[in-house]
Amino acid sequence: MITGEGIVKTFKQRGNVLGAREVRALRGVDFAIPKGGAASFIGESGCGKTTLGRIIAGLETYDAGELTVDGLAMSALKPKQRQPHFRKIQLIHQDPYSALNPTRTIHQTLNAPLTLRAKQTGRSKAWIEERAAEVLSLVGLDPGSVLARYPHQLSGGMRQRVVIARALTVDPEMLVADEAVSMIDVSLRLGILALLKDLRERLGVAVLFITHDVATSRYIGDDGELYVIYRGQVVERGPVDTVIADPVHPYTQSLLSAIPVLHGLERPGEQPVAPVESMEDGQDESGCLFAPRCPFRGERCGERPLLQVTEGIAQEHACFYPERRSVVARPMSEV
Amino acid sequence: MTVIARRLAGHLARGIVMVLVVATISFFIVRNIPGDPVAARYQKLLEQGMSPEAAERATAVMYGFLPKGTLWEQYADYMTGLFRFDLGVSVTHPGSPVTSVLGEAAKWTVLPVLAGTLLSFLVGVIMGVYAAIKRSGKLGDFLAISGSLLHGVPQYVLALLMGAIFTTLIPVLPQGGTADILFEPGFNAGYIGSLIEHATLPVVTYALASYGGWILAMKSSVVTVLGDDFILAAELRGMKRTIIFRYVARNAILPLFTILALSLGLLFGGAIFIEKIFNYPGLGFLLIDSVVNRDYALMGGAFLLITAAIIVANILADLFYTVIDPRVRSGEEASA
Amino acid sequence: GGGTTNQSSSGGGGGGGGLFTTIDVNRPGIDASAPANPYNPKGNSFLGYNAMKLAWVKNHLTDPNQFYPGIAESWELAPDNSAITIKLQPNNKWSDGKPVTAEDVKLSIGIAYTQGSTAFALTPGAAGAAAEVEVVDDKTVKVTQDMTNPSSKFARGVLDTFVAPAHIWGSVLPTDFWDKLKASRGEGADAEKAREEITALGEKIITFAPEKDVSAGPFILERANPGEALLVKNKNFYNAASVAPDQVKFLNYTGNEQIWNYLISGKLDHAGFTAAPADVMNRIKQAPGTNIIKGYSPVAVGMAFNQTKKPYDNVHVRRGLAYLIDRAEVTKVASPEGGTPAVTTSGIHQKAAQEWLGAELNNLEPYNADPAKAEEEFKAAGLQKKDGKWALADGSPWKVTMTAPSGFSDWISAQENIKGQLVEAGVDAEVVTVADYPLYLEEIAAGKYDVGFWLIALGPAPYDIYQRLYGASNGWTNVAGKIKHAAPGKSGNWMGGAEKVEVDGTEINPGELTGKLNSVSAEEAKPIMLQLAKAANQDLPVIQLWDYVNTQFTNTSRFTGFPEQDSDLLRLPAGVWIQLGMVKKSS
Amino acid sequence: MSSAILETTSTAATMRRNFWRGVWRVMKRKPSRLVGAVIVLGFAFMGVFGPMFYPDVLPRDTSRLYAPMSAEHWFGTDGQGRDVLAQVITGSRYVLLSALVTAVITVVLGTAIGLFSGFKRGRWDTVLMRLTDMKLTIPGLPLLLVLSTVWSFGSAIEMGLLLGLLGWGGVARAVRSQTLSLRERGFIEAARGLGLSTTHIVGKELLPSMAPYIAMNMLIAVTGAVYAQVGLFFLGVLPYEADNWGVMLNLSVFGGGALTTTAALPYMLAPLLAILLLTLGIVLVVDAMDEIFNPRLREE
Amino acid sequence: MPGQAPGVRIDGLTVVYKTPAGELPAVRDVSLRLEPGTITGIVGESGSGKSTLALSLLNAVQPPGRIAAGSVDIDGLGDVVGLRGEELRKARGRHVGYVFQAAQNSLNPLKTVGKQVLDLGRSHGVEDLRGLVRDAKELLGRMGLDGARVLDSHQHELSGGMRQRVGIMLALVLNAHLVVLDEPTTALDMITQANILKIVREVHAERGLTTLVITHDIGVVAEVADRLAVMYGGRLVEQGPTRQVLGDPRHPYTKGLIRAIPRLTGDISEARALPGRPPTLATVPERGCVFRDRCELRMDVCETDDPAATAHGDRIVACHAVKVREHA
């Protein structure tokens, strides 16, 4: 079980004597991912998804709030003590090519963490070789043909599988997949998504899926939760299918409306929401962060809404005027 | 413009610290030099046939020009002097403050090196564009390899070769000196002609030595820009060749201007070998001379001046960049 | 003063021009901003041109007291050397029209005290110091010597003095200067303080910058740049009528190769002594009008031993080495034009040695290269030869480590050549250099080197000749006429020779004998010189390698009347030749 | 599982063979690069074995000082009547050895500092980079000139040491920026996430990726060091060293009049040519390395 | 003067790149028709030759590539493949507007957008530069931007979506009626993408353009294109009206591709990835069908013969299996 409470992260861009620029990447994010569970973070570019993922994987520090791994508050621990906990949370990078060292073969890449593990648990060399082949098989690769290769000799999909295999060498409890399929050819994406889902089912690994493509978030399991993030804040949260089918936050609705409709296979939603175009600079920091772009802006929007549960709505949301709108396209066959 | 002001403030603070550090380092290095300038002078006088006692007494006077007091007192004096642009008194040029000796020599370094730098910059940039455009051909290869070679070869090799050619084999150019004394200094054809005649070898050699660097830098810069998407985009929009060339040139030359500004920092110390080989009385020459003569004050001063010039050039280069590049100007940090 | 220049006369072409081009070899690097001040080492004051001395010292083989007139027209030396009376040129004027007077001379002598000259020394008891300076009349000055520690070079010390115009320089000395000088004569704290004050004035004088050049010499400084200096004729000079050139151009030089180039291109009318390799010399000789004058130069170079170090403490080792080294070859390689191989190693320049020693010179062992004798000597020293290599008596390896200051290319060449010769003879050798001359001097004096090169035979004064062998560097110091000896390794005694040496069966103290040379007459000096020559030749504190030859270059295309070979004018600047009226325009 | 290992090694061997074949192809494409490699190897051979062909003290022939070029003396003789070519060859060891020392120190120090700085970031980075900036700002040659007066250069190693201590700035800066950019590459982060040791990350992940780059820097450092020391010897600010290229230049110009007459010209030209040739060789080899190690071109 | 909405006929186009392994075709024997006034979409995975094809429309394939065979006939221009020098340059921008794949970086970083518009005008001999700027401002305003401000801005002062709109403006400002958009929305986020697509559609209609949109995202094509062409390994494997192709794909690759799209609604268990991996220049088979390695309908003939593109009504499909089925 991994939970976060009010996680805040502000980047100070290195300035000079007279001042630094601040980027508020996360403004108090709460989340909870149960053992073997699944969650997706979606949102526009720059909303803080990667930052959150990296914090969860222990690769980035946070400024306020608390991250709890299996009941242990991480901020209370020394960096050295934190490490074994964070090792259970493995990050899968967006770019599978840069995630693999081009000068090392897959064999070498897998061996390094396995050797470490073998040393810790007192296992033999043979185990290392065995295990390397095993994790490769787990991700659907043929160890015989892959082990001796260099990353550039593999396709994008294979590379991403290797990356996942490498994460599996440490028996993680959770995989944080940051846009894990966005750089993979369309025809192969589903393969990776299916693999993640399969790993969940077979190994009980929790998956945190970070994406800007809402559709992919469905593929890690129907028990998954969806977190919609806007400018460092969670604006809507609920079971994946609920949020997709009945979004209540205007931002979620805009996001879903923007997804292209496969004319010929689907018909568009009836009430699409288009956000009011606004300049990106000079962003307003007071009140509801989405208000300047919100077509349904009301009087209360001068205040900052908190994530809340309101009556008649299944999911949590951060909007003073929540309303279900049918925005997503439906398959032709459904009607 | 606040960006510039902010940068300037930071730079100045750092620059001053740097100058002080260098001054301190050079002070302590120089004071630890073994060997005694007075003894050296004494033996020189002997060689010139002066009797030993006379030589001894003649050199005794020079003690007056040596710094006095403990090392720390000397240091304090030196550093406070620094703030008044007082670098002490030279032993080999008694009676002239170091600053004026440096000033005289700087004159003869700055102009030729400036001329040489600009000349090589001009030619190098043009050839660099050629080398980039013809990079897959024989001409490009030749330009690139010759550029690397000229860039790679140390200055003194070029200077010696130039010297061998133009003073030994075909002795057409004067070797050493600044101008024929018979010409009244001033703005007259004779004097300026003589100045140019004397400066030709150093300037051309310096230009040749730095030309390689420019051609390489420009070539790689142009190649980079040519690969940039906006150039292809301009082409696809049907922009005229001349306009595209201007796009390439402006974008490619931008980083070179910074290097140019930086290399101007070498104005003062950039031509040590050339000055030595062509006996041109500039700062580099003065530095060697002061080293050989154990002239503490002069050596320290020359070294400090050379370093300070580089620091100033660094600052100017950065500010310059801030001014000419709209990306930096608007406060967006250029990714280094 | 000074007129406008004739710009068309640049370059130096054309016959019989009014421009005399020369180079001041003693002073590389013209400092364009330096004052026209003869006391300033970088000053734009050129000896014999716009800087004048009372008289000009002749380049005599043995007599230090022979002069050509300068500011002084004539002089009279008391028979006992106790006083000199100087008569100034009667018609001499400064370039600004003021006459040159005895007061100018007195002021100049005052300045000389601050600068530490031989005759005008502040140190009590210094040899050959003046006791009194007296202005006899407007054109006459009398200087008496302090006879407690007299020197045969007294006259030289007095006459070899710059003369500066009192109306320009008067301010550099305080009004009570002469009282202070008197006060400085005694012993005690007051005297010491006075001496310090006077020495401190030296600094002020060196930095003094007259607004314009006022000279009593044949020329005045017109202008200077870092490459050249221009002087124009001084119409007020006493012998102006005989001064041929209208202008003098001084070329700067910073490396000898520049002088060579100028000479090859026939640019220079005169250049002082410059060593040049053979091929360069040939090219210079081929330049039209080139004329090379050679003459006596009272310096020799010796390979000096640190006798505190083994095995150089053994005279047989030193002799063995002397027999091994072919000095002719060394000279040929190192200084083919600037030196002649030393015939003996007497410590005296070959030319002067003939005068001092006469026929006795031929009786000195010449140490001609002779490996057999060398072997004998080494054996006598107890050295062993193993596998063709000489080792020390205890069997440990022996390597002759010769040190030279870097930049002294002739010394290094010589050492390289000696190294080659020694290695061939089975003596291991190496050449080590130190960064520069000051360091070399400091370290050799500290006794850090086994073997190094050392300038000797600084004539013509007999005392100066041997002072380099049996002086401070070998333990003897002369304070107020008293000779003291310090033990090897102490007080700068790095040579570490024996205090007494046996010559012809009698033991002598070479240091004391050297000290005596200071005050005795030439005739009295001769037997002492012989004794010392024998001592030096037998005991070999140094192996004299070559005697320097003064090689001057002139070019007769534009001017004639230069000194002959071996002339006693050779070591004087060409400015003196000009002012004496020797140099004429060629037709 | 041993079969897997076997297969791995054999494939690795193939990879290596492919690499060498790639090298050969790059070399062959421009024959000048082969020339470069031959030159560099030639110099290495000269430095190692050259002096063995000559006696410790070269024979001199005082009847032939500054002899012109001839079949017997390809580059004539010097002022001592010694063969100039022999001096260039025997002198190469000092020059190349100290250059190698310099290059090693430069690269090792530069890499270590750059790696540390780029890897640790934070305060250490700031401090080290300020230091590096400072080092880079202080002009090298003038500093060397001033230092030459305090430092006595006993041996080639010592010379190389000083030059190395002065030269690491550029490499440190470059390695740091490489490290920073590699750090951004996911595989370093992944290694940290897997709990791999810093030693592993630096030694096995970072360094190999930078190895070609470092090797190129090393070659360039070699030339830089050769220039610096030959230059200092040429200026005569360093103690004389028999059979040294810089000393040869110094003696030919200031003693032999190479810039005045033609007699000593071959004496000066020989070391100059040696430097030119070495530069050419290294330029060509670096050009080839650039292509061999360029990841874009490495992907076949 | 460019005519209204030109038609384009690409015939037998082959484009090769010179590689260490020789000249390899990135586009092979492609024939395609762009009907006047329509939006045609080309989809294909990375490396399938989409950009190369698009560049061929301007005869602008960059070295080491070259058009090896075929023709590109544009109404009012003729065969572009034969155009050279000034003629070609004038055609670019004036007749054919091109919106660059990386429109993010398609602007000169040192010049303001306005200045670049002027440069464009000068390049094409526009006399009324003032009018041109006015047009530019109008176009930008049409796309929801503050024209004056944008013209006065440097590239780095604009957001991704704004840059892309500036790219479209530059393609249209000279009144080109054939517009090629190469990956117009890659690297933009969802909402911006929707916005750009809307603009493309509207501007297309308003100005009467012939438009070619190239993308790897079927959704984008589905959103804007009238006709759809699918590229694989340098070949056009299927083309036809968008709805028809999406609703009833014929070519096994098209089928697989559509099945592999993660969908927002509906049964997720139907979705499946294609096995194998897309070919690269080096791995594209020299002979035979390019898709056969991943094809479940592979037959022997696929190994040896390149399937010809055959028309099936409105649809053109290049597959042996489809032909067999049709005949059957």
Ligand SMILES: Nc1ncnc2c1ncn2[C@@H]1O[C@H](COP(=O)(O)OP(=O)(O)OP(=O)(O)O)[C@@H](O)[C@H]1O
């Ligand atoms: N190391 C950093 N230094 C400064 N700012 C940063 C840093 N990392 C991220 N940011 C800023 O924090 C914000 C959130 O970034 P983050 O990468 O988490 O977004 P994201 O949602 O992952 O976006 P994308 O979809 O583009 O990947 C952005 O504005 C980004 O510029």
Ligand SMILES: Nc1ncnc2c1ncn2[C@@H]1O[C@H](COP(=O)(O)OP(=O)(O)OP(=O)(O)O)[C@@H](O)[C@H]1O
């Ligand atoms: N300059 C080049 N040299 C060699 N091969 C090239 C070059 N440019 C493209 N190619 C190759 O040609 C093929 C087609 O490239 P192209 O850019 O047209 O593909 P694309 O479909 O646009 O891909 P993407 O979706 O990545 O933009 C690719 O296999 C690519 O590797």
Ligand SMILES: [Mg+2]
């Ligand atoms: Mg991200």
Ligand SMILES: [Mg+2]
């Ligand atoms: Mg493309």
